[in-house]
Amino acid sequence: MSEHEQLSFSTGSETNDEPVVCLGLTFKNDDERREYFREELRKKLPELKQIDGFPIGKDEDIIALSDPPYYTACPNPWVNSFIEEWKKEKVTKFGHKSDEEYHREPFATDISEGKNDPIYNAHSYHTKVPYKAIMRYLMYYTNPGDIIYDGFCGSGMTGVAAQMCADINSVNELGYEWKDKDTIIINEDNLNLNSKIGPRKALLYDLAPAATFISHNYNKKAKAQLNTKKLADKISHLRKEYIWLFSTLHDTSDILIDKISDLQALRDFYEQNQSKFAEINYVVWSEVYDCNSCNNEFSYWDSAYEDDKKTIRKKIICPLCHAEELKKNVQKVYINSTDPITKEIINQPKLIPVRINYSYNKKRFDKQPDVLDLKLIYLLNDIDLTHVPNEALPPGIKTSEPIRQGLSHVHHFYTNRILFAINAYFNNFKEIPLQDKQFLLGSVLPKLTKMNRFMPQHGSRALVGPMANALYFPPLSVENNFISQIEFQFKKITKAWNDYEGNVISTQSSTKNSIPDNSIDYIFIDPPFGANIMYSELSFAREAWLNIRTNNDKEAIENKAHNKSINDYTRLITDSFKEAHRILKPNRWITVEFSNTQSSIWNAIQYALQEAGFIIASVDALNKKRGGLHAMLTNTAVKQDLVISAYKPSTNILDKMREQSNTNASAWTFITQHLEKLPIFISSKGTASIINERTPRILFDRMVAYHVLNGLSVPISSADFQSGIAQRYPNRDGMIFLESQVAEYDKKRILAKDFYQVSLFVSDENSAIEWIRQQLLKTPQTRQDLHPKFMKEIQHIAKHEKLPELDDLLSQNFLRYDSEPEVPSQIVSYFRRNYPDLRGLESTDRKIMQKAMNRWYVPDPNKQADLEKLREKSLLREFNLYVDEMAKSKKKLKEFRTEAIRAGFKKAWSEKDYQTIVDVGNRLPETVIQEDDKLLMYFDNAQIKLGL
Secondary structure, rough: OOOOOOOOOOOOOOOOOOOEEEOOEEEEEEHHHHHHHHHHHHHHHHHHOOOOOOEEEEEHHHHOOOEEEEOOOOOOHHHHHHHHHHHHHHHHHOOOOOOOOOOOOOOOOOOOOOOHHHHHOOOOOOOOOOOOHHHHHHHHHOOOOOOOOOOOOOHHHHHHHHOOOOOHHHHHHHHOEEEEOOEEEEEOOOOEEEEOOOOOOEEEEOOOOOHHHHHHHHOOOOHHHHHHHHHHHHHHHHHHHHHHEEEEEEEOOOOOOOOOOOHHHHHHHHHHHHHHHHHHHHEEEEEEEEEEEEEEEHHHHHHHHOOOOOOOOOEOOOOOOOOOOEHHHEEEEEEEOOOOOOOOEEEEEEEEEEEEEEOOEEEEEEEOOHHHHHHHHOOOOOOOOOOOOOOOOOOOOOOOOHHHHHOOOOOOOOOOOHHHHHHHHHOOOOOOOHHHHHHHHHHHHOOOOOOOOOOOOOOOOOOOOOOOOOOOOEEEEEEEEHHHHHHHHHHHHHHHHHOOOEEEEEEEOOOOEEEEEEEOOEEEEOOOOOOOOOOHOOOOOOOOHEEEEEOOOOOOOOEEOOOOOHHHHHHHHHHHHHHHHHHHHHHHHHEEOOOOHHHHHHHHHHHHHHHOEEEEEEEEEEOOOOOOOOOEEOOOOOOOOEEEEEEEEOEEEHHHHHHHOOHHHHHHHHHHHHHHHOOOOOOEEEHHHHHHHOOHHHHHHHHHHHHHHHHHHOOOOOHHHHHHHHHHHHHOOOEEEHHHHHHHHHHHHHHHOOOOOOOOOOOOHHHHHHHHHHHHHOOOOHHHOOOHHHHHHHHHHOOEEEOOOOHHHHHHOOEEEEOOOOOOOHHHHHHHHOOOOOOOOHHHHHHHHHHHHHHHEEEHHHHHHHHHHHHHHHHHHHHHHHHHHHHHHHOOOOEOEEEHHHHHHHHHOOOOHHHHHHHHHHHOOOOHHHHHHHHHHHHHHHHHHOOO
């Protein structure tokens, strides 16, 4: 058995014959329940095929993979039946009242959760949020029995989190304080709330069959003991029958292999000489290249690997003539061979085995492949494989690279030995339910491809897996031991199985669903991020083994190969958020986990949320630890994983605003209800933080956006808003509060040791003003103090942005002290009149007067309103110049002040001059519109008004 443990488990008394009640029907057992609903699903398929996102595959494959009514590998027709049942349970089982009040501030705190968890690691996926991180949001925003929705569920971690809210051990690991036996006190960064232990119910949707299948296996009620015993027996049998495939000679004395002519003879030889064999851990395969100098063929291993240093050289050296070259300058050797599946001639990079790592008597050894190792590889070239998919890769951005190298089909991702082992796996696991054996296989498939990299610099075993979210085939690849990988992953999966039940999974697009209006209590989603990950392309190899593939027509990505632009991405994400808004109850929350370095995608997410009707209340950090992440938020760019908290306002607020249409009152109605939803105080380790959403500038933007998106006139100018907000609401540290909130803020602010301003990434005029404001809030400063720092900060200004000079930004947005406290104002005035450039003064006097005459500060709100009026007039003059310029020329604007365009669009909207918005928008670079959520909001809604 080498170093591998024998798998052995007891069954206990668990059987498959326990009565099951499902949607009001009683069945003898789960098998009867499953078959009944599979027949019902078969009848419903013709209607379900009309739903967006119905996957590509045969009816019988879809039905076989499904576990209805809980999981269907197509749109799930029983979702609404579960919602009705869960609504009743909320009253009868969990004691909810239909008219109970609900109030939450946003969960405005940075979250940090690691990935080293058996559930998290049981099966990989392109992206994952640790379920314990999601638990914190569920425990805060929901109560037991509440219905959760995740429209981009991926591997189903939201569902796992919903189940684990009932698991006392998992809740304990969050570190919360217990109030009583089923109540905890959430106290994180000044949030304080009682939360009940108990399951939440999750509706999990995804377009990808691979995703929903993984979700199902994470979320299904597993008969752990029974399933474990069955699988353990099969895996033990697999080892006994096929470990010879992954064995190599440790002792080659007195070995004769002349009579080995086929695989059966080789297996017999192994049985007769087991004591001389050892178990392979992995085999290193190397690409082969042609030397530019001597035309010699050499392996990458021989030319680049330094065994004594355990490193890979940057330059490769021909073993024959010793010529040095960069890898990119030498040509791969390609060879023709017969494809074992298609039986066609294929031309692919030549790969040769160069190193075998194996275990003997619990010690590891390395060796070069011997004659018997090479004989096995040769014999595997002509094998009959009945359970291996014959699927050609689709055209795409990620798939283009393997296709270019001749790796045109899914089975080309694996060595023949691995394909033979997988085929044996299916032959030996016929009695195991399809879901169980496919889930176990899928959990090891990433470790079996030729994409696994050999990188000795990463440790003694040098195994780092495939490159994330890519189809990259390295020059040195690792062929792992299939059987030991199955055994290793099997132990992880058995630890991940749970006994909870209740989550429902549907395979379809999230742009349209049948969920009734106002049915969902909370939404947590981790949507695709533009061109970050090509989900359907990367899932294709996995889905080929399932015989069901993603219908990517509604896939929300940027992908030139699929003719999908940022516009398509924005449209699909917006449609998905509109559905989320429709089904969410008023006054409830949506949490969006987001990670992308492109400002266009960050703005698309913001725009889509607001266009759908949500109001953003907070943006915080999510640290997944492995590769530590911290937030850095700006108005147009995001560099880290963020969590956006937004809410669906109550309908009576909009009704009241409609009644107040064209009056200033609608602005203050919005602001008052919005302030109720914002966090009152945020701190970390005794340091208080600015709450950006409470600053007047952001509040004004939110108010304007809500009016525009609901077809209302913007009732108030920026200057009048600044004046009005100062008169109506208390201001603390540049933030606006309700009277009822100030006492709590003041109390916590006194206890804070320090005050922290969020660092900004200056990319346009608006963020430049905010950066200056943050600098001056720390302490009033001179222009000379600010200028060097300012010049460093504006290195990333967009090419089109016509940024005003620092002097103009200061004079238009801030005030200057008349004098220093120690310098009387009349003296300052005298020197300004007589020594405007301070020439002729002694150096000491000059320094004093420079400081006295040039120190800028943040004005109080009343004076800010006056400045805002002047600035708005200046911006509108600039906008009108652009309009005049466009009347003379048909060219697009190349350089302009984005703030002037925003101000002009706002004024045009208030005057119902939608045509000007569209005309100017069409003359701006498309990327500018897409990367600015405010411009996009005005432009899109103006087009709607004009019927374009």
